Structure formats: C-alpha cells, structure tokens
Amino acid sequence: MTRSTNLSEWLEDHLGERARRSGWKLKQIAEGVVEVTGGDGQQALLEEEGGEGTENDDRPCILIAAREGTTSDEHFDVFTRDVPPNRLHRAISNAMEIHRLRNHEADRERSLRRRDYELKELIEIGKSLSAVNDVDDLLAEILEKSRHLVGADAGSIYVVEGGDGVESERTLRFKMSQNDSIEYESREFVMPVSAASIAGAAVVMKRSIDIPDVHAIPEDAPYGFDSSFDERTGYRTCSVLAVPMINQTGDVLGVVQLINKKRNPATKLVSPVDFEREVIPMDTRSRELVETLASQAGVAMENALLYVEISRIFDGFVRASVHAIEQRDPTTSGHSFRVAMLTKRLAQVVSGQDSGRFADVHFDDDDLKEIETAALLHDFGKVGVREEVLVKAKKLYPPNLKIIRARIDFIRRSIENDHLQRRLMMIETGVEDQELAILDQACERALAEIDECWRVISAANEPTVLPEGDFQKVEQIASRTYFDLNGDRKQYLEPKEVEALLIAKGSLTAEELEEIRSHASHTISFLKEIPWGRSMRNIPLFAGAHHEKLNGTGYPHGLEDEDIPLPAKIMAIADIFDALTASDRPYKKAVSLERALQILDFEVKDHHIDGDLVQLFKDAEVYRVLKQDEGEKAEKK
Numbered sequence: 294m295t296r297s298t299n300l301s302e303w304l305e306d307h308l309g310e311r312a313r314r315s316g317w318k319l320k321q322i323a324e325g326v327v328e329v330t331g332g333d334g335q336q337a338l339l340e341e342e343g344g345e346g347t348e349n350d351d352r353p354c355i356l357i358a359a360r361e362g363t364t365s366d367e368h369f370d371v372f373t374r375d376v377p378p379n380r381l382h383r384a385i386s387n388a389m390e391i392h393r394l395r396n397h398e399a400d401r402e403r404s405l406r407r408r409d410y411e412l413k414e415l416i417e418i419g420k421s422l423s424a425v426n427d428v429d430d431l432l433a434e435i436l437e438k439s440r441h442l443v444g445a446d447a448g449s450i451y452v453v454e455g456g457d458g459v460e461s462e463r464t465l466r467f468k469m470s471q472n473d474s475i476e477y478e479s480r481e482f483v484m485p486v487s488a489a490s491i492a493g494a495a496v497v498m499k500r501s502i503d504i505p506d507v508h509a510i511p512e513d514a515p516y517g518f519d520s521s522f523d524e525r526t527g528y529r530t531c532s533v534l535a536v537p538m539i540n541q542t543g544d545v546l547g548v549v550q551l552i553n554k555k556r557n558p559a560t561k562l563v564s565p566v567d568f569e570r571e572v573i574p575m576d577t578r579s580r581e582l583v584e585t586l587a588s589q590a591g592v593a594m595e596n597a598l599l600y601v602e603i604s605r606i607f608d609g610f611v612r613a614s615v616h617a618i619e620q621r622d623p624t625t626s627g628h629s630f631r632v633a634m635l636t637k638r639l640a641q642v643v644s645g646q647d648s649g650r651f652a653d654v655h656f657d658d659d660d661l662k663e664i665e666t667a668a669l670l671h672d673f674g675k676v677g678v679r680e681e682v683l684v685k686a687k688k689l690y691p692p693n694l695k696i697i698r699a700r701i702d703f704i705r706r707s708i709e710n711d712h713l714q715r716r717l718m719m720i721e722t723g724v725e726d727q728e729l730a731i732l733d734q735a736c737e738r739a740l741a742e743i744d745e746c747w748r749v750i751s752a753a754n755e756p757t758v759l760p761e762g763d764f765q766k767v768e769q770i771a772s773r774t775y776f777d778l779n780g781d782r783k784q785y786l787e788p789k790e791v792e793a794l795l796i797a798k799g800s801l802t803a804e805e806l807e808e809i810r811s812h813a814s815h816t817i818s819f820l821k822e823i824p825w826g827r828s829m830r831n832i833p834l835f836a837g838a839h840h841e842k843l844n845g846t847g848y849p850h851g852l853e854d855e856d857i858p859l860p861a862k863i864m865a866i867a868d869i870f871d872a873l874t875a876s877d878r879p880y881k882k883a884v885s886l887e888r889a890l891q892i893l894d895f896e897v898k899d900h901h902i903d904g905d906l907v908q909l910f911k912d913a914e915v916y917r918v919l920k921q922d923e924g925e926k927a928e929k930k
Contacts, residue, residue, distance in 0.1 A: 300341045300357065301327050303374060311382045328352075329385055335396070337388035340368070351395070353388035355381075414442060415585055422593035426600045432468050435538075435549060435590040440471060442586060443534070443579035444558035445551040446572075447472040449479075451492045452547040460486070465493055465548070474562040477526055488515040492548040495535040499545060501584055502535040505574035529568045534575040536583045538591040546594050549587055554579060615669050618676055622684045628871055629669050634918050635867035636668035637661055639906065640860065642913040650905055654859065659828045664860045667835035671864055674815025674837075682808050687754045688793045688800050697750060697790060704775045704785070705743045712736035746770045746785065756800035767794045813840050814849040831858070839864040844900040854903075862903045866910055869893060869902070874916075886916065 301321040304312070312319065316332035325344020329337045338354040342363065353369040365371055369388045372381060418438045425431040436450045449470035455463055463486040470479045488494040494516040495502045504510060507518040507530050523530055535550045553562065553572045560571050615629045644656040656664065675683055681690065689697070716732055749766045771786040786794070793802055801809060817837035825832050838861035841847035843854040873889040884892070890911055897904040910916070 300325055300339060300344070304329075304339065307374075307378055308382060308385075309378070311378060315382070315386070317385075329389065331389045331393075333393065335389040335393035337369070337385050337392060339385070353391045355384055355388060411442070411582060414438075415582070415589070418442075418586060419589045419593075422589055423596070425593070426597055428594070428597050428601060429468070431590075431593060431597045432547070433471075435586070435594070436469065436471055439536075439549050439551055439583050439586055439590075440473075441558075442582045443551060443575065444555050445534075446474055446553040446555050446562055447528075447530075448549065448551045449492075450547060450549055453486065453496060453545055454483070463496075465490075465496065468547075472528070475526055475528055489517065490519065491516050491533060491535045492550050495537045495548045495550075496545045499537055499539065499543075501537070501580055502533075503575055503580055504533045506531055507533050529562075529565070531568060531572040532574045534580060534583060536580075536587040538587045538594055540591045540595040546591055546598070549583065549590065551575070551583065611666060611669055614673070618673060621675070621680055625875070628875060629672055631871045631875070631919055632671060632864065632867045633665050633668035635870060635915060636860070636864045637665040638915045638918040639863045639867060639910055639913075640664050642909050642915060643859070643863065643906070646909075651909075663829050663831060664835060664863070666829060667832045667860065668839075668864050668867065670820060670832065671816065671836045671839050671868065672812060673819055674812035674817070675809075676819070677815035678808055678812050682801070682805050685800050685805065686756075688756060688796050689754050689790065693790060693793070694754060697786070698747070700785070701743060701747050701750075703777075705740060707775065708736065708739045708743065712739075746773075750786075750794065753794040756796070757798060764795050764797075767791065810840065810848045813837050817849070831860075834858055835860045835864065837861075839868055841865070842901040843903065847901070862906055865902050866893065866906055869896065870910070870916065 298306070299321075301319060304319055304327055308317075312329075318330045320328045320330070322328045322338075323344065325341040327339045329339065336352050338350060338352050339357060340354050341357045342359050354367075356363070356365050356368040356371045358371050358373050361373055361375075363371055363373075369391070370384045372384070421438070422431065422434060425434055432450050432452070436448050439445070440448045447470065450468050452466045452468050453463055454466050464483045465486050466483050467479075467481055469481075484490065484493070486493050486496050488497045491502055491504065491507075502516065504518075510516070510518060518530070518533075520530075522528065530552050532554050533550065533552055534554075535548055537545045538547045538549060539545055553568075554575050555562070555571045556573055557571060560567065562568050562571060612630075619626045619629060640656050640661055643651045643654055644661075646652055646654065687694070712732065712735075716729060719729060719732065749770060753764075753767050767786075768791070771784060771791045773785045774782050775785065777783050796802060799806070814837070817833050820833035820836060823832075835858055837849065838852060838857055841850065841852040841857045841861060843857070843862075845851050845853040870889055870893065873884050873892055874886065876883040893902065893907050893910070896902045897907050
C-alpha cells in the first residue's frame with residue numbers, strides 16, 4: 294500500500310473484516326484524523342503524524358507514525374502503517390475500553406455530584422419548610438421547591454379539608470398554582486375527594502400518580518384529565534406527577550401536582566414546538582425526589598397546622614379569659630378588645646415611621662401579636678379586685694345612698710311632725726291665722742332646704758371625668774345636725790359618706806382607688822405564672838406598665854419615662870382614649886372625639902403620657918380602627 298493512501302482508506306483496508314465484526318464505524322473527522330466508534334458508543338481516535346491534531350480532545354488517541362522508533366507521551370500508543378492488523382485491532386479495542394471507563398467514571402461523578410446536590414437541596418428544603426409557620430406560605434414553598442427539584446414548568450397544590458374522620462365527607466381545596474411560562478390569576482375552589490380527578494386519585498390511593506402524557510391516559514384508569522385550564526389559557530399540559538403529602542399517622546393532608554418536566558428548566562414553553570421539544574415524562578428519580586420532599590412537606594404541614602391550631606386555641610383562651618373577667622363588670626364590656634385594637638394600630642403606625650424619633654423602631658408580626666395580647670390582658674389583674682369596687686358606678690354605693698335617702702326622709706318627716714305638733718298647740722291656744730301662716734312658711738322653707746340637701750347630695754354623687762363639683766355645699770350639709778329617735782344629735786352625713794361625696798374626680802375614694810390600682814400589680818403577678826415562651830415573654834411587663842406615667846407618679850412601680858416600655862406607653866394612650874369615649878359606662882357620658890383628644894393633650898402637658906405618640910395617634914387617626922371594626926361587625930350581622 295502506498296504512502297499516498299489516506300488514513301481512513303488505510304484503516305478500512307488494514308482492519309477490514311475485523312472492524313466490521315466488532316461493529317466499529319470509522320469516520321474521518323479532520324485531515325489525518327479518524328474517529329472509531331464502537332457499538333456501545335465508546336470511541337478512540339487515530340491520528341496520522343502530521344495530521345491536524347487532537348489537542349483539545351480527551352478521547353484516547355493512537356498515533357500512526359511515519360517511521361519506527363517514534364514515541365509520544367501525549368498518545369495512547371504509537372504504530373507505523375506496518376503494524377499487524379490484529380495488534381492494531383487490539384490497541385484500538387483497549388483505547389475504546391479506556392474511553393468507556395472514563396465515560397463511566399465521568400457519569401458516576403456526575404451522578405454522585407447530582408445526588409450530593411439533591412441531598413443538600415432536600416436538607417435545605419427540610420430546614421426551610423420547618424421554619425415556615427404560615428400555612429399558605431408553607432404551601433407556596435412546598436410547590437416552588439418541588440418544581441425546582443424536578444425542573445417542572447408548572448404545578449399546583451391541594452389541601453384536604455373536613456371529614457372529621459369520615460373519608461366520604463372530605464373535600465379537596467385547590468390552594469394555588471405556579472407556572473413559569475404563562476401568567477394567569479388562579480382562585481381557590483373546592484371539589485370532592487374522588488379518584489375521578491388526578492389529585493383526588495392520589496389522595497384516595499395514597500400513592501403517587503405518574504402520567505407521562507395526559508392525552509394518552511389508559512382507558513381503565515379511574516381518573517381523567519380536565520382540559521378546561523388548557524382551553525382557557527392556551528397552555529398544553531403533557532406530563533403530570535401528583536404526589537400525596539402524608540403525615541406521620543398516615544393521613545393525607547394534601548397533594549403536590551407537578552406539570553411538564555422540561556429538558557432545560559430555564560426554557561419557557563410558548564409555542565407548540567416548545568412543548569414537543571422540551572417536555573418529557575417524569576422519570577423515576579424525579580418521582581422519588583418529590584415523594585421524599587412530600588414526606589418532609591407532610592410533616593412540615595402537620596406542624597404548621599398544629600401551630601395554627603395552637604394559636605387558635607391560645608387566642609380563644611385569651612379572649613375567653615378577657616370576656617370572663619369583663620363579665621364581672623359588664624359596664625366595661627368590650628373595653629379590653631377596643632384597647633387591643635387601638636394599641637395594635639398605633640404600634641403599626643409607630644413601626645411605619647421612616648423619620649423622626651421612632652425611625653429605628655420596627656415591630657414584626659410576632660412583636661405586634663405580643664403587644665396586642667398584652668393589651669387584651671392589660672386589666673387581667675382586676676380578677677383580684679372586689680367586685681363591688683370594680684363595678685362602683687357612683688361615689689356612694691347604692692345601699693349607702695339608700696341610707697342617706699332614708700335619713701333625709703326621716704329628717705323631713707321629723708320637720709313635718711314638729712310643724713304639725715306646734716300648729717296644733719297654737720290652734721289650741723287660739724293664736725291668730727297670721728301667726729299660723731308664719732309657722733307654715735317656716736316649715737315650707739325647712740322642707741325646701743331638706744329637698745335642696747338631697748339635690749346637692751344626688752348631684753355630688755355623680756362622678757366626673759375632670760376635677761369639679763360643689764364641694765362647699767356638701768360640707769355645709771355635713772355640718773348640719775338632727776335628732777334621731779333616741780333623741781341623740783346626729784350629723785346629716787357620716788364621715789365616710791362625706792369622704793365619698795367629696796371625691797373630686799371619678800367615683801372612687803382614695804382607699805378604693807388604691808384597691809383598683811392594685812390590679813396592675815395583680816396583672817403582673819398573675820401573668821408571670823403563665824409560661825409564655827420566647828415570642829410572648831414581655832406580656833407581663835407590657836400589660837402591667839400601662840398605668841405608669843412619664844413623671845414617675847404612675848403605678849404600680851412609679852416608673853419614669855426611660856424605664857417604661859414603648860408598648861406600655863402606646864397602651865396607656867389607647868386605655869385613656871377608650872375610657873373617655875366608651876358609651877357603655879353608666880357612671881359617665883362618653884365625651885366627644887374632640888374633647889377626648891383635648892384631654893390626651895392635658896395628659897401630655899402633665900407629663901403623664903408620651904406627646905410624640907399622642908401626635909401620631911391624632912395624625913394617623915388611629916381611633917378610626919374602632920369605627921372600621923363596628924362596620925365589619927354590622928356587615929356580618
């Protein structure tokens with residue numbers, strides 16, 4: 294054979310039948326370079342000395358040198374064209390085996406790296422899912438992570454609801470969907486749990502439903518494909534994998550449904566060609582991954598639902614406790630709930646400030662929950678206050694006022710009896726009518742004075758929001774005396790009665806006021822007995838400090854400005870405002886909004902409450918939250 298024969302022709306002639314029996318295919322890929330491909334895809338290269346070279350190719354390469362004795366560290370082996378066919382065949386076979394082993398090792402490395410990545414992803418997903426307590430956020434996270442793991446273009450998630458142990462009464466709620474290729478608005482809907490739908494079948498059968506092509510579902514399958522979404526949006530659903538989320542007790546909590554696994558996850562499916570070229574069936578590995586994730590998701594969802602249930606129980610217990618406490622004083626019913634609404638709203642306003650004194654203050658959802666709960670329980674300590682003091686509507690207790698009324702009536706009858714006795718004596722002695730008239734007039738004046746005494750006492754018995762009252766007249770009445778049935782001289786009013794009627798503001802005596810104020814200390818001591826946990830640990834502090842004043846004259850600890858927690862300062866404003874404007878207090882009339890805001894300003898001037906917070910309260914019209922709540926309640930009715 295001449296040297297002019299090219300390498301490809303030489304190999305065809307030199308190996309001949311051996312190459313064909315081995316199932317090899319020879320292909321010239323460059324000048325002086327031939328590619329030999331085996332039946333299993335393994336390859337080797339043969340390069341003639343002086344050819345174009347194979348520097349960037351990692352396949353084993355055999356050099357066909359021009360002369361004997363040529364060596365090369367870069368080639369798998371070196372021969373001349375005089376090499377025996379069987380020896381060349383064996384060398385090429387060895388080279389292709391090396392290539393096969395290299396590919397196998399590379400595939401193994403890729404597989405290990407992929408599995409390592411998937412394992413890390415599952416671990417991270419597990420961590421991520423365990424950190425989410427909001428059910429809707431958790432469901433979105435589950436769906437997003439599931440799609441990411443398998444490269445699904447779209448997906449949806451369902452939640453099993455109802456039943457209470459009766460499987461036939463369960464329903465399947467469509468919660469949300471995600472789609473990388475199209476944008477559309479999805480809405481929740483409910484359907485019965487049934488094997489007629491793909492998601493329903495996953496629930497009923499408690500196993501994954503893997504459909505390579507929804508347009509070729511076997512006729513004996515109990516489920517079918519609902520094409521309404523595709524018809525409505527122009528999308529084309531092909532491959533579907535529905536995996537149930539099962540908790541530790543074997544109950545199906547929901548279903549993750551993945552749609553259209555893609556060769557290239559970054560590709561958007563827009564045209565029919567995209568769907569034909571990119572969409573592939575879900576493979577076994579994809580199903581295993583999603584099933585593993587769904588198992589994690591089932592536990593995470595169970596925890597999230599348990600968290601919601603515990604939160605609902607907690608909220609219910611707190612509200613029931615507040616309701617029970619307020620039933621001791623029905624006249625203030627609703628006060629704690631209104632204070633909680635006002636406090637939370639003002640806290641949100643404070644948290645939203647991007648300039649000024651509160652620019653660095655931020656309350657997250659947990660903080661707001663803690664503040665709202667503290668506000669709900671701010672009067673919890675009133676359970677330790679005597680009920681008669683708690684519900685005292687007037688300065689005098691009703692029995693005490695009845696005693697005074699009876700005393701005034703006795704004095705009045707005494708005056709009338711004395712008048713009648715004198716008149717009878719005067720008539721018996723034959724006095725003139727003019728003198729009788731003078732006697733009658735004196736009696737009328739005395740009775741009028743008694744009636745005026747009762748009017749003054751009744752008026753003085755009414756509590757006031759601000760210090761005011763005709764206290765001098767009360768003291769004058771108290772100094773008056775009468776004779777009882779035993780002939781003993783008594784004062785019109787007892788010292789305790791005078792003390793009560795001389796109360797300048799409100800309806801409580803100093804002693805009673807101190808007892809009422811003790812509710813703040815009771816609140817702290819009672820609430821400290823409850824194991825609130827980390828996110829609620831400040832509730833006793835916040836709730837117990839809402840009566841503290843900036844100048845240190847508040848109670849129970851006489852804290853000053855810098856020592857009073859900000860939430861307690863917020864709560865103090867809400868508490869005062871509602872006490873002023875509440876219309877359910879029989880012992881006082883609700884003041885107008887303008888008057889209430891004016892009184893808050895007075896409290897600021899007296900250095901009792903925070904002026905910056907009051908200004909935010911007014912600027913943001915925080916009080917409107919009460920009107921909104923009333924409107925919502927009216928709509929529900």
